[in-house]
Amino acid sequence: MEFKDNQAIYLQIADYFMDKVLSGEWKADERVPAVRELAVSLEVNPNTAMRTYTILQDKGVLYNKRGIGFFVAPEAFDIIFKMKKDEFINKELPGIFRTMDLLKLSPEELIRLYNAFKADGKL
Amino acid sequence: MEFKDNQAIYLQIADYFMDKVLSGEWKADERVPAVRELAVSLEVNPNTAMRTYTILQDKGVLYNKRGIGFFVAPEAFDIIFKMKKDEFINKELPGIFRTMDLLKLSPEELIRLYNAFKADGKL
Amino acid sequence: MEFKDNQAIYLQIADYFMDKVLSGEWKADERVPAVRELAVSLEVNPNTAMRTYTILQDKGVLYNKRGIGFFVAPEAFDIIFKMKKDEFINKELPGIFRTMDLLKLSPEELIRLYNAFKADGKL
Amino acid sequence: MEFKDNQAIYLQIADYFMDKVLSGEWKADERVPAVRELAVSLEVNPNTAMRTYTILQDKGVLYNKRGIGFFVAPEAFDIIFKMKKDEFINKELPGIFRTMDLLKLSPEELIRLYNAFKADGKL
DNA sequence: GTGGTCTAGACCACC
DNA sequence: GTGGTCTAGACCACA
Structure with a gap:
């Protein structure tokens, strides 16, 4: 590792x-x-x-x-799931969305990237 | 701050x-x-x-x-834009997508959250 | 157990x-x-x-x-009784009383709790 | 110390x-x-x-x-107070009362000891 | 100066 | 064998 x-x-x-x-x-x-x-x-x-x-x-x-x-x-499982979800939605997402706006990345563009990553097996 | x-x-x-x-x-x-x-x-x-x-x-x-x-x-502006975009797409996005998968958050759900944030003026 | x-x-x-x-x-x-x-x-x-x-x-x-x-x-019985009594009075009680003071628990309150525990069958 | x-x-x-x-x-x-x-x-x-x-x-x-x-x-202060009180009442007290019963110490006797400790300045 | 982390190695009680 | 604690000493980023 x-x-x-x-x-x-x-x-x-x-x-x-x-x-x-x-x-x-x-x-x-x-x-x-x-x-x-x-x-x-x-x-x-x-x-x-x-x-x-x-x-x-x-x-x-x-x-x-x-x-x-x-x-x-x-x-x-429940503890981790809850903890991660809380953190992701309340701490990370606002920053992510903000960055997206500043970079002029639309949500649709994000989905496109998501699928591209999936397709490339990078996930 | x-x-x-x-x-x-x-x-x-x-x-x-x-x-x-x-x-x-x-x-x-x-x-x-x-x-x-x-x-x-x-x-x-x-x-x-x-x-x-x-x-x-x-x-x-x-x-x-x-x-x-x-x-x-x-x-x-150009320097920052390029730097942020690079970092966001290559460094942050993979982790974000991975977390989304683990939390069972679909991209559609993400868009919904994005619009909700916008509507709430949290961005 | x-x-x-x-x-x-x-x-x-x-x-x-x-x-x-x-x-x-x-x-x-x-x-x-x-x-x-x-x-x-x-x-x-x-x-x-x-x-x-x-x-x-x-x-x-x-x-x-x-x-x-x-x-x-x-x-x-005698061995245990003597040992426990010694330990309780000299080792435990001082700490208990100290904690009571810090928690602002009066001895009267303690008696009340004692009787409450008895009544609830928790002892 | x-x-x-x-x-x-x-x-x-x-x-x-x-x-x-x-x-x-x-x-x-x-x-x-x-x-x-x-x-x-x-x-x-x-x-x-x-x-x-x-x-x-x-x-x-x-x-x-x-x-x-x-x-x-x-x-x-509040955190410690709450934590200590919880622990004392729920964890320690039952054991203390149980020991008292086994040692045939009445609550009145306990109060006497409490006052004695106070008087001796041992607290 | 402050905390934060890490390595190396030791000793102990317990299962 | 297991975890738990402690010491010694080092390096680093940060204020």
Whole structure:
């Protein structure tokens, strides 16, 4: 996995995990990789991996069985979905629409791009 | 003006300025506020305000007349427009479309939201 | 049985056992559940169950007949009563009173809550 | 400051801070010690001090001005008060009352102890 | 100066 | 084996 420079690694891992839940790849009560295991596979310090798990646990996305490991919470999907939707609609969309207007991109043009991306398999 | 936490203040100010140029509010060769003045009005450290002007000057968006102040460059509009369009289409859109898919938001739904925002005067 | 996160499971089981002795549910020389049995019924690792018995044996609350099982020690009640009282009065109470003050809970209010809990059968 | 062994240091510091807010020693918008400063004064690693600030910020008790420092949030008192009260009444009290019953301590006896502690200046 | 992140490595309790 | 905490020290962006 490659990391961008402008966002903390532990947040990028968290996003990556949440996508896995949203896409259905990770299901409720499924066990996620052990902290150290994850650290090795992502070539990251165990502390950094742990940090990801801690915040996801705080958000209710993961839960922990002591001495056993971390698991996907049953409510994980709903929590993430709600959180992402809220953020997208209230935080991102206004900026996106504003930028579109400034760039003189019409919504129709946007749909055209959407379909083009789909067709190119870039999504 | 309120600032988001996840982006540097000086960059947020720069975006704010570039929007003013794109929207036509600021025109070529127009004088922009003095650094100190800006710092006071935005309740920001003068260093931070200065930093905004420095990077905008580097990008060719502003030019400086020593002892007088900063001015909007004649090519500002074109530079910003090109830069924003590039960034929006190649950097932002893929992520936006991906999020839309995960949130099960169709492009039609997006248009509906766009018009709703417009109607509410939120843009 | 549900376990809190902030205390070791084997200690929570031990407390649960000691309460049974204090409440008179478990009497002197009564046999307690076998380790494996306990582990199954509480959905806990056998090691964890065993650990509970070990520390209770160390404290003199249980005794062991090899090959037969664990039994409530005759002195169990007295040992536990003394230990709990000591701990409650010297360790817990100061913190409780401090919290009460910070929360502006008067002792009278506490009595009211006590009676309310009793009435609701929550105790 | 001395730390207990059975609770994480960063949590003990957090509790210590929250008490300061509850007791009125720390007021809204007051600046709290810088991370490194705190670390030195408590003889703790800066990471540990930082961790305390991070969770308090997550809870809404502190807020941050970038490059300047951490400050007590205006809602800090209410947040802490509500959180502590909830926890005390729903989590701690049932256990306390249960222990009291097992130890055959009457609420009246508890009040007597409360007044005794007060009189001794142990609170 | 401030916070924020990351690495490296250690120790511990618990399952 | 698992997670949880802590120290030490480094680097960076930002104000």
